[in-house]
Amino acid sequence: MTDDSKDAPPPAAADRAAERAARQAANRAEREERRAARQAERAARKGSDKGRDQPQPAPQPGTPAKAAAPQLASSQVFNILLVGQGQRLGVQAVLFAASLRRNAPGWRGRLIVAEPRPEGAWAGSRTAMPEPVRRALADFGAEILPFTATCFGASYPHGNKIEALTLLPAGQPFVFFDSDTLVTGPLDRVGFDFSRPAASMRRSATWPEPPLYGPGYTQIWKSLYDRFGLDFASSLDPDQPDEHWERYLYFNAGWFFGADPQEFGRRFLDWAAQIRAEPGEALACQSLDPWLDQVTLPLVIHALGGGRPGPELAGLDGWATCHYRNLSLLYAREPEPVAGLIEDLAADPRIAPLLAEDEAAQRLIAEGEGRSRIRPMFDGENPPPTEKATRQRLRRAGLWFR
Incomplete structure (x- = not known):
């Protein structure tokens, strides 16, 4: 008689795998929600291009300040x-x-x-x-x-x-x-x-x-x-x-x-x-x-x-x-639009398979540790720490990836 239990993962490992899968699913859902919001915002901006001389809406509270691009394209x-x-x-x-x-x-x-x-x-x-x-x-x-x-x-x-x-x-x-x-x-x-x-x-x-x-x-x-x-x-x-x-x-x-x-x-x-x-x-x-x-x-x-x-x-x-230098630094110091951009790109079916074996991408993007762990570590620090200090803090937390 075959003992199928030999091939089954230990209960603790199975629990960790289920927890990881749940985190990934939750983060995917959150990313999709943010992505849909950004798409709607871009569509609204495109619709407003016909009236570029009209006053621009004020930024939402909490949105990082960002200089606007010149309206005239370079030749x-x-x-x-x-x-x-x-x-x-x-x-x-x-x-x-x-x-x-x-x-x-x-x-x-x-x-x-x-x-x-x-x-x-x-x-x-x-x-x-x-x-x-x-x-x-x-x-x-x-x-x-x-x-x-x-x-x-x-x-x-x-x-x-x-x-x-x-x-x-x-x-x-x-x-x-x-x-x-x-x-x-x-x-x-x-x-x-x-x-x-x-x-x-x-x-x-x-x-x-x-x-x-x-x-x-x-x-x-x-x-x-x-x-x-x-x-x-x-x-x-x-x-x-x-x-x-x-x-x-x-x-x-x-x-x-x-x-x-x-x-x-x-x-x-x-x-x-x-x-x-x-x-x-x-x-x-x-x-x-x-x-x-x-x-x-x-x-x-x-x-x-x-x-x-x-x-x-x-x-x-x-x-x-x-x-951005690398993903750990991106989540530590770059503004929200950059974090949203890298997450959108990582979900592209032409790019996602290239990141499947990348530990940094899997942990920081797919499992959401970039947002859940790195961003809170540096949120609101003014002035921000030096890059050397940032790297040291990330290494101590086990969140530094080459």
């Missing part, structure tokens, strides 16, 4: 570059592409996902995106183009964004975005001036870290400008005091743009390689990993006549895009 056509590599970056690229098609339907241009070949500086590594990811990217109108990394590769993966610029057509304006970004508004209405390149200011005092007895910020940064024949004084923010980190041109490389990707990429690659090979005496005590791209980027932008982004670019890291 500029530009290409977008992302990096897609393996499962994780590939799925992030899918989420970007889906959010682009959803929230910037008026954008025109090519969406190019650069995929490093498993050769050159990536030799011996698995770099290809899985086939289901590739199909999803194609469904959302992305082009996958391969490139061979010759300089950085596995020794410095952030170098992908530098070497991938060679894929873009010369003389055509471009914007690079880190793959862990969502498009949250009409990107075509951002006031780009491609003759004056810029990059993200969503950064903190991560580099350099001047030693106690010097050299200080001025000596470190000036050594780099002098090395490449650039005017250091004109890069400074005179409103900031000497030796304060914000006085010096420093960006987050989560997005940057320019008029000619070939010229931009040539300088970026050449100068980054030189700095890594021979940092110089002023940089002797400084770490370049993972900061090399952010050390070099200000030099390239300054050399090409650019600088700090002005108010016309407020949509980036604002109403047009969100560089």
Whole structure:
């Protein structure tokens, strides 16, 4: 006689599985309710487009403040570059592409996902995106183009964004975005001036870290400008005091743009390689990993006549895009529309299967821990904690996922 009890899960495990399934069902229902409300709101907004000169309704209490997108669309056509590599970056690229098609339907241009070949500086590594990811990217109108990394590769993966610029057509304006970004508004209405390149200011005092007895910020940064024949004084923010980190041109490389990707990429690659090979005496005590791209980027932008982004670019890291970094940070610090967007995208039948084995997506989105646990941990904190403190708190709670 067969003992079927051998195959049955222990009562405690069965209870946990039932509880988990109930949580998932409840969260699905809640997400659908929120999704229906957002769809109704979007439909109402579309209906009001015929009377754009009429006063706009006041925001509901509790709604995060968010600058409105300009009403006039830009006539500029530009290409977008992302990096897609393996499962994780590939799925992030899918989420970007889906959010682009959803929230910037008026954008025109090519969406190019650069995929490093498993050769050159990536030799011996698995770099290809899985086939289901590739199909999803194609469904959302992305082009996958391969490139061979010759300089950085596995020794410095952030170098992908530098070497991938060679894929873009010369003389055509471009914007690079880190793959862990969502498009949250009409990107075509951002006031780009491609003759004056810029990059993200969503950064903190991560580099350099001047030693106690010097050299200080001025000596470190000036050594780099002098090395490449650039005017250091004109890069400074005179409103900031000497030796304060914000006085010096420093960006987050989560997005940057320019008029000619070939010229931009040539300088970026050449100068980054030189700095890594021979940092110089002023940089002797400084770490370049993972900061090399952010050390070099200000030099390239300054050399090409650019600088700090002005108010016309407020949509980036604002109403047009969100560089969320990962799901844990998204739920910890991003506004409600961004959380709602990622949940809507995760429910898309073209995307949901790609997240089935992703622990972060399953726990934070499907099981609702992003809303039930992470958001209450940080709700109402003003000022919000630093990213380092946020990560530490999430790790202690077992809610930090790579």
